[in-house]
Amino acid sequence: MSPEHATPPRIAIAAAGRHAGESVEIAGWLYNLRRSGKICFPQVRDGTGIIQCVAVKSALPEELFEKLKDLTQESSLIVRGKIRAEPRAHGGYELDLESAEIVQRVPEADPYPITPKEHGIDFLMDHRHLWLRSRRQHAALKVRAEVIKGIRDYFDSHGFVLVDTPIFSPAACEGTSTLFEVNYFDEEKVYLTQSGQLYNEATCAAFGKTYCFGPTFRAERSKTRRHLTEFWMVEPEMAYSTLEDVKRVGEELICFVIARVLEHRREELATLERDVTKLEAVKAPFHRMSYDDAVKKLQSKGSEIQWGGDFGNTDETLLTDDLDRPVMVDRYPSAVKAFYFQPDDQRPELALGVDFIAPEGYGEVIGGGQRIHDLDLLLKRLDENRLPREAFDWYIDLRKYGSVPHAGFGMGVERFVAWMCGLEHIRETIAFPRMLYRTRP
Amino acid sequence: MSPEHATPPRIAIAAAGRHAGESVEIAGWLYNLRRSGKICFPQVRDGTGIIQCVAVKSALPEELFEKLKDLTQESSLIVRGKIRAEPRAHGGYELDLESAEIVQRVPEADPYPITPKEHGIDFLMDHRHLWLRSRRQHAALKVRAEVIKGIRDYFDSHGFVLVDTPIFSPAACEGTSTLFEVNYFDEEKVYLTQSGQLYNEATCAAFGKTYCFGPTFRAERSKTRRHLTEFWMVEPEMAYSTLEDVKRVGEELICFVIARVLEHRREELATLERDVTKLEAVKAPFHRMSYDDAVKKLQSKGSEIQWGGDFGNTDETLLTDDLDRPVMVDRYPSAVKAFYFQPDDQRPELALGVDFIAPEGYGEVIGGGQRIHDLDLLLKRLDENRLPREAFDWYIDLRKYGSVPHAGFGMGVERFVAWMCGLEHIRETIAFPRMLYRTRP
Numbered sequence: 001m002s003p004e005h006a007t008p009p010r011i012a013i014a015a016a017g018r019h020a021g022e023s024v025e026i027a028g029w030l031y032n033l034r035r036s037g038k039i040c041f042p043q044v045r046d047g048t049g050i051i052q053c054v055a056v057k058s059a060l061p062e063e064l065f066e067k068l069k070d071l072t073q074e075s076s077l078i079v080r081g082k083i084r085a086e087p088r089a090h091g092g093y094e095l096d097l098e099s100a101e102i103v104q105r106v107p108e109a110d111p112y113p114i115t116p117k118e119h120g121i122d123f124l125m126d127h128r129h130l131w132l133r134s135r136r137q138h139a140a141l142k143v144r145a146e147v148i149k150g151i152r153d154y155f156d157s158h159g160f161v162l163v164d165t166p167i168f169s170p171a172a173c174e175g176t177s178t179l180f181e182v183n184y185f186d187e188e189k190v191y192l193t194q195s196g197q198l199y200n201e202a203t204c205a206a207f208g209k210t211y212c213f214g215p216t217f218r219a220e221r222s223k224t225r226r227h228l229t230e231f232w233m234v235e236p237e238m239a240y241s242t243l244e245d246v247k248r249v250g251e252e253l254i255c256f257v258i259a260r261v262l263e264h265r266r267e268e269l270a271t272l273e274r275d276v277t278k279l280e281a282v283k284a285p286f287h288r289m290s291y292d293d294a295v296k297k298l299q300s301k302g303s304e305i306q307w308g309g310d311f312g313n314t315d316e317t318l319l320t321d322d323l324d325r326p327v328m329v330d331r332y333p334s335a336v337k338a339f340y341f342q343p344d345d346q347r348p349e350l351a352l353g354v355d356f357i358a359p360e361g362y363g364e365v366i367g368g369g370q371r372i373h374d375l376d377l378l379l380k381r382l383d384e385n386r387l388p389r390e391a392f393d394w395y396i397d398l399r400k401y402g403s404v405p406h407a408g409f410g411m412g413v414e415r416f417v418a419w420m421c422g423l424e425h426i427r428e429t430i431a432f433p434r435m436l437y438r439t440r441p
Numbered sequence: 442m443s444p445e446h447a448t449p450p451r452i453a454i455a456a457a458g459r460h461a462g463e464s465v466e467i468a469g470w471l472y473n474l475r476r477s478g479k480i481c482f483p484q485v486r487d488g489t490g491i492i493q494c495v496a497v498k499s500a501l502p503e504e505l506f507e508k509l510k511d512l513t514q515e516s517s518l519i520v521r522g523k524i525r526a527e528p529r530a531h532g533g534y535e536l537d538l539e540s541a542e543i544v545q546r547v548p549e550a551d552p553y554p555i556t557p558k559e560h561g562i563d564f565l566m567d568h569r570h571l572w573l574r575s576r577r578q579h580a581a582l583k584v585r586a587e588v589i590k591g592i593r594d595y596f597d598s599h600g601f602v603l604v605d606t607p608i609f610s611p612a613a614c615e616g617t618s619t620l621f622e623v624n625y626f627d628e629e630k631v632y633l634t635q636s637g638q639l640y641n642e643a644t645c646a647a648f649g650k651t652y653c654f655g656p657t658f659r660a661e662r663s664k665t666r667r668h669l670t671e672f673w674m675v676e677p678e679m680a681y682s683t684l685e686d687v688k689r690v691g692e693e694l695i696c697f698v699i700a701r702v703l704e705h706r707r708e709e710l711a712t713l714e715r716d717v718t719k720l721e722a723v724k725a726p727f728h729r730m731s732y733d734d735a736v737k738k739l740q741s742k743g744s745e746i747q748w749g750g751d752f753g754n755t756d757e758t759l760l761t762d763d764l765d766r767p768v769m770v771d772r773y774p775s776a777v778k779a780f781y782f783q784p785d786d787q788r789p790e791l792a793l794g795v796d797f798i799a800p801e802g803y804g805e806v807i808g809g810g811q812r813i814h815d816l817d818l819l820l821k822r823l824d825e826n827r828l829p830r831e832a833f834d835w836y837i838d839l840r841k842y843g844s845v846p847h848a849g850f851g852m853g854v855e856r857f858v859a860w861m862c863g864l865e866h867i868r869e870t871i872a873f874p875r876m877l878y879r880t881r882p
Contacts, residue, residue, distance in 0.1 A: 010681075012600060012649065027681040029646070029843040047649025047680065048600070076843040078681075104814075104844045112842045129643035129835045130842060138647060145603040152593065159453060159489070162586040166873040167608075167656050168671055170881050181624045182633070184670075185662065190880050192623070202570035202882075203872060205470070206579060208453065208488025215608050215655060221626065229625075230609055239488065240451075240468040240519075373545075394570045394882035401553045401571060402470040402517040403545045431644060432607040439631050440611050441643075441835035 008080055013049035016093040019083045026051065026095065027078045027103075029133070030071050040069045042097075044079055045133070052089050053079050055097040067102055074112040074133070076103035128432060129441045139268035140428050143261060144417045148213075150260035151234050151411070154253050155211045160236055163203040165196030165212040170391065178219045180229075192217035195410060198340075198395050200237035201371060204406055205398060211236040223436055225425040226313065226363060228414060230434040237408030243342075243352040243370045246407045247328050250356055250366045251284050253411070254326065258282050261420050274422040278324075278360060286356070287327035294319060294329045310336040317361040326365065330354040339385040340378070342370040342405070354409075362419035368409020375399035449521055454490035457534040460524045467492065467536065468519045468544075470574070471512050481510045483538075485520055486574070493530050494520050496538040508543055515553040515574070517544035569873060570882045580709035581869050584702060585858045589654075591701035592675050592852070595694050596652045601677055604644040606637030606653040611832065619660045621670075633658035636851060639781075639836050641678035642812060645847055646839060652677040664877055666866040667754065667804060669855060671875040678849030684783075684793040684811045687848045688769050691797055691807045692725050694852070695767065699723050702861050715863040719765075719801060727797070728768035735760060735770045751777040758802040767806065771795040780822040783811040783846070795850075803860035809850020816840035 008023040016024075028046030035041075038057040043050055057065045071077070081098040106112050113127055114134065124131045131137055155162070168182065168190045180192040196212035203210040213234040220227055238245055258279055261269070269276050289297070298305050301318050305311070310332075311319070320327055331350040334343060341351035353369030372378045378399050382389055389396065417429040427433040432441065449464040457465075469487030476482075479498040484491055498506045512518070522539040547553050554568055555575065565572045572578050596603070609623065609631045621633040637653035644651040654675040661668055679686055699720055702710070710717050730738070739746050742759050746752070751773075752760070761768055772791040775784060782792035794810030813819045819840050823830055830837065858870040868874040873882065 027845070028649075047602075047645070047647060074843040076845045106842050110841060127835075127838075129640075129838060132644060132647040141604055141648075142602060148603060149593075149597055152590075156590055161488075161583060162589060163582060163872045164585075164656075164673060166671060166875055167658075168875045168880055183622045183624070184880065185660070185877060188880070199570075199873060203573060204488070206488060206573040207582075208469075215605075217608075219626070230607060232605060394568075397568075397570060400551060401547050402515040404468070404517045431604045432640060434607055434609045436626060439609055439625065439629070 013044070013046045013051045013091070016049070016051055016083050016091065016095075020085050020093065021082065023080065023082050023098070024095070025078060025080045028076070030073055030075045030077060032073070033069075033071060035069055040065070042068055042071060042077075042079070044077065044095075047138075049091055050135075051091060051093060051095055052086075053081065053095045053097045055100075060097070060099075064100060067105075068097075068100060071102065072106040072108060072111060073115070074130075075105045077101060078103060125427070125433075125438060126441070132431060135271050137428060139265075139271040140417065140421045140423060141431060142268045143265050143272075143421050144413070144429055146261050146265050147257055147417050147420060148232075148413060150257035151253065151413075152213065153260075154256045155234075155236060158209075158249075158252075160209040160211045161203075161207040163200070163207060163210045163212060164214060165193065165199035165203070165235075167193050167214070169193045180217050180219045194218055195233070196235050197237065197408065197410065200235055200408055201395070201398055201406060204237040204239045204408070205402060205404070208240075209236065209238045221436060224313070225427075226415065228426060228430065228433055228435055231426075231430070232413040233410050234413065235408060235410040237406065239406045240404050241370075241407040242405055243330065243354060243407060246354055246368045246370070246409050247288070247330070250328070250354075250368070250409055250411070251286050254282065254286075254356070254365070255284055257416070258420070269421070272421050272423075274420070278422075279420065281324040282359075283325065286325050287323055289327055289329050291329055291332045291350070294327075308333050308335065311355075311357075313363055316357050316363040320357050320359045320361075323359050326356045326358050328354050328356050330369075337369075339381040339387065340371050342372050343377075352407075358415075358419050360419065360422075362415060365416050365419065366409050366411045368407065370405065370407040373399060373403045373405050375403065454485070454487045454492045454532070457490070457492060457524050457532065457536075461526050461534065462524065464521065464523050464539070465536070466519060466521045469517070471514055471516045471518060473514070474510075474512060476510055481506070483509055483512060483518075483520070485518065485536075488579075490532055491576075492532060492534060492536055493527075494522065494536045494538045496541075501538070501540075505541060508546075509538075509541060512543065513547040513549060513552060514556070515571075516546045518542060519544060566868070566874075566879060567882070573872060576712050578869065580706075580712040581858070581862045581864065582872060583709045584706050584713075584862050585854070585870055587702050587706050588698055588858050588861060589673075589854060591698035592694065592854075593654065594701075595697045596675075596677060599650075599690075599693075601650040601652045602644075602648040604641070604648060604651045604653060605655060606634065606640035606644075606676075608634050608655065610634045621658050621660045635659055636674070637676050638678065638849065638851065641676055641849055642836070642839055642847060645678040645680045645849070646843060646845070649681075650677065650679045662877060665754070666868075667856065669867060669871065669874055669876060672867075672871070673854040674851050675854065676849060676851040678847060680847045681845050682811075682848040683846055684771065684795060684848060687795055687809045687811070687850050688729070688771070691769070691795075691809070691850055691852070692727050695723065695727075695797070695806070696725055698857070699861070710862070713862050713864075715861075719863075720861065722765040723800075724766065727766050728764055730768055730770050732770055732773045732791070735768075749774050749776065752796075752798075754804055757798050757804040761798050761800045761802075764800050767797045767799050769795050769797050771810075778810075780826040780828065781812050781819070783813050784818075793848075799856075799860050801860065801863075803856060806857050806860065807850050807852045809848065811846065811848040814840060814844045814846050816844065 010025045028044040031045040032043040078101045086094040334351040337351040344350040356366035414429040451466045469485040472486040473484040527535040775792040778792040785791040797807035855870040
């Protein structure tokens with residue numbers, strides 16, 4: 001084959017800048033097309049970026065030019081040509097098209113369903129498998145991937161060992177009313193995990209510092225913009241640690257992940273029209289406030305909350321509307337927290353728990369605290385909560401065989417990503433959201 | 442407080458080497474204890490390592506020495522003293538004990554159940570929450586964490602975007618007989634995913650190269666040493682790719698992960714008494730063999746397999762017993778593969794699939810191939826397999842709107858970890874294994 005017919009190297013659009021002046025091949029889909037008489041501008045996306053091609057009629061075989069000029073949205077094609085720096089172009093580069101191959105032409109009779117016009121949310125969610133190709137959705141999921149990588153890198157580089165906890169759980173972590181039931185073998189029932197925490201308490205006694213990171217499930221009959229039935233959560237747990245360690249690690253983690261997102265996902269945040277100054281402002285030290293003071297602050301701002309009550313979404317938003325970074329609210333009444341919280345030495349009616357409430361109305365992004373390490377107290381709390389000791393036998397064992405003060409927390413990925421992206425609704429933070437009335441596609 | 446009473450800095454045992462000659466504090470559990478008259482040697486583990494302490498009676502308050510001397514296994518304690526290089530010690534360092542604090546003493550009346558004597562596997566699995574503290578189990582799960590990090594790092598650094606696929610699935614990927622059924626809301630049933638592949642085919646059209654990595658579920662009534670009902674799987678998928686790309690990426694991935702394990706987990710492999718020369722031998726290029734030739738080889742070695750049959754465990758072991766690295770067997774009869782495999786152009790009765798079969802009897806570690814991209818062929822295969830088109834409407838869409846050749850594979854974490862660790866049974870590769878008759882702890 002003569003050199004001029006050799007296939008040029010295939011590149012990713014994201015790498016176009018490294019190939020300026022070179023002949024390359026790009027394989028992708030037609031994102032958009034502008035025409036102007038004897039020239040047309042197919043915009044090609046390949047999943048790593050979008051590049052505008054310049055196809056000049058006089059420079060191409062007539063048949064190819066005609067095909068390109070009428071090409072339909074999302075048709076797949078391979079384009080070849082030279083990369084040229086073009087400061088006015090999105091991404092800074094264009095491709096002068098020399099040849100192209102249409103891989104599959106989307107027929108006019110059955111066009112790509114998602115057009116530049118406005119679509120209703122149900123239509124878009126029904127077409128989620130295609131909607132992911134749109135720029136905003138693509139950007140949000142790239143931010144998600146960066147958040148997840150940031151979280152894992154933080155823990156892996158700070159002495160935590162990843163230990164996956166089971167999805168199939170025999171016992172409930174926080175009550176049974178919001179558990180999904182699975183038909184196991186031989187009429188047996190198991191439940192889908194709501195949290196890996198109880199298991200983390202076992203693994204942190206084996207590894208010192210551990211984290212689990214996987215999907216968790218809540219069967220809540222809730223249709224709010226903050227709820228999914230299936231969501232991902234990271235949960236670290238630390239032996240020989242206290243409430244203060246949770247505050248320190250949670251604060252470090254959030255700052256670490258935000259720095260990563262700002263470093264690597266500027267372009268995606270711009271696509272999402274995110275005000276990045278809001279994220280840049282999130283720096284340590286975060287605000288700190290006791291539950292007592294939080295209640296007073298809320299009352300002074302007009303909330304009807306009374307001491308002893310848990311915060312609703314409105315309270316969380318009210319609590320942070322004058323803040324530029326998260327507030328860590330600690331020492332909640334034990335009555336509103338799960339059975340396993342260590343009580344405060346000074347005021348035993350309070351639990352050594354902390355919630356991190358994000359600004360801009362994104363609500364609780366981290367919840368955690370110190371766990372009970374005393375055997376007798378744990379047994380008492382199980383009984384008070386009418387939880388059967390038999391079901392918790394292994395959990396009780398952890399207080400018999402080398403019990404130590406320990407603490408940890410959970411951070412939900414989707415709510416965190418919504419905050420990073422400035423998204424109104426959590427459903428756009430995951431590829432295929434599962435909700436009360438949504439299990440497809 | 443005067444300087445001599447200041448608490449020394451707390452360190453992890455793994456970092457002891459950086460603190461030789463310094464006073465430090467270590468918080469952990471009593472792993473083992475040797476006594477020799479006026480001296481005793483408490484071995485302390487903290488999850489990062491094990492260090493031997495030297496407690497000399499004459500140098501300590503009498504009460505403390507007596508407490509230490511009779512301390513029970515897995516009691517929690519904090520020790521303080523100077524780190525000293527000691528070439529004969531495990532890990533190379535010892536701690537000359539100056540003071541100690543017993544956090545919780547395990548009572549003699551209810552001792553730690555796992556003793557150095559032999560225990561049966563059921564007993565150990567019933568005490569999995571404690572068994573994880575044992576050296577071999579600890580080592581295997583550290584290898585697992587390294588494998589997972591290696592896999593993620595490989596994909597993250599090779600242009601793949603992590604896109605989590607859903608656990609709740611409306612449709613079956615490979616038949617319904619091995620699906621776990623979940624009671625969703627309002628009498629609705631959903632199923633637990635067996636593979637993210639179908640969804641990956643949607644996301645790779647949006648991102649070019651993607652991977653999902655999460656738990657998957659198979660309701661197989663199988664009690665073999667290779668089966669779990671809940672296991673983790675990584676699945677990459679690549680647009681504009683073919684069977685050959687699967688071979689290239691799978692080979693690269695395996696070599697990358699093995700190199701990581703050998704680089705960072707030598708000590709754990711030694712604990713597991715793994716013959717690392719077997720892992721060091723696993724280098725590209727892997728062996729390559731067609732299904733046709735694999736059947737001939739098996740027959741020549743005495744297997745009763747006939748052309749058209751799928752390989753069982755015995756066949757997989759037989760196929761690799763003379764090999765030092767995996768063999769990639771490709772082009773299986775379509776009849777033994779799932780409906781979505783692209784047929785071979787030359788011999789349409791063959792599927793463009795490939796299995797990577799590991800040496801040493803570890804069996805299939807990767808399975809994948811090229812998917813059907815032609816709409817009409819996909820519809821035909823759905824009908825032939827009696828799969829309802831309605832259930833696959835969104836999957837069919839992917840062939841209507843910019844279809845391209847694409848390919849991918851799945852790699853199960855647990856089987857891979859078993860191979861790395863040289864483990865007989867897959868149940869030791871995950872913290873809390875779920876099997877036919879095992880859902881606790």
